[in-house]
Amino acid sequence: MSMHLILGASCRVLLADDHKLVRAGLCKLLESLDGVSVVGEASDGLEVLSLAEQLRPDLVVMDVAMPGLNGLEATARLKLAWPAMQVMILSMHQNEDYVRQALRQGASAYLLKDAAPTELEAGLRAVLRGETYLCSAVSKGVMSDYVKRLRGDQPSGSQLTPRQREVLQLIAEGNSSKEIARRLELSVKTVDTHRSQLMRQLDIHEVTGLVRYALRCGLISTDN
Secondary structure, eight states, X not given: OOSXXXXXXXXXXXXXXXXXXXXXXXXXXXXXXXXEEEXXXXXXXXXXXXXXXXXXXXXXXXXXXXXXXOHHHHHHHHHHHOTTOEEEEEESOOOHHHHXXXXXXXXXXXXXXXXXXXXXXXXXXXXXTTOOEEOTTSOTHHHHHHHHHHTTXXXXXXXXXXXXXXXXXXHHTTOOHXXXXXXXXXXXXXXXXXXXXXXXXXXXXXXXXXXXXXXXTTSSOTTO
16 A cells, blocks of 8 residues: 555545444545545444454544544554554544644544535545645644644643553543453453552542543543
């Protein structure tokens, strides 16, 4: 798979969103574009990683707010495993922190779900040319702010390990230690250790505080 596809080349897309109707609409729209084929659909971040390994798409169109493993974390893992795989974030959230984190994690485009269909095509074509694309509704200051911060600021939650962020998301989504242990194939004792370390490291000592922190750093959103 080449690093950047050229216009007119075939583009294999993996679509990730936890709402079936949204996926159906996006699938129809994407496949109406010349040279684009949707090769798979995922409903959560873990399924994205599994399908990406099986299908090796050229592009993943990724929602942010998905259960279990959100789109930002899934993007980071995708780019680590397959740097040439492009990611386009499609989100309800215009929050600049979300946009900044998406770009830091390796996404090449960030579009809002209420963007015009023409913007989806423009974003896709830009990504395939190797460019970064932000839809017009996203603040014009995001890109310049991102460039200034990239080398100086640490993103929210960056002091946490990938496993800690995964546990934090599951806690914030309301899962018990037993449920988290089952999901991650860990012992309950190990999950409780992660929970204690998170609270100590973040100086947050109640679950509601962890939920607020997870919201701030984009691990969950208000529509989860």
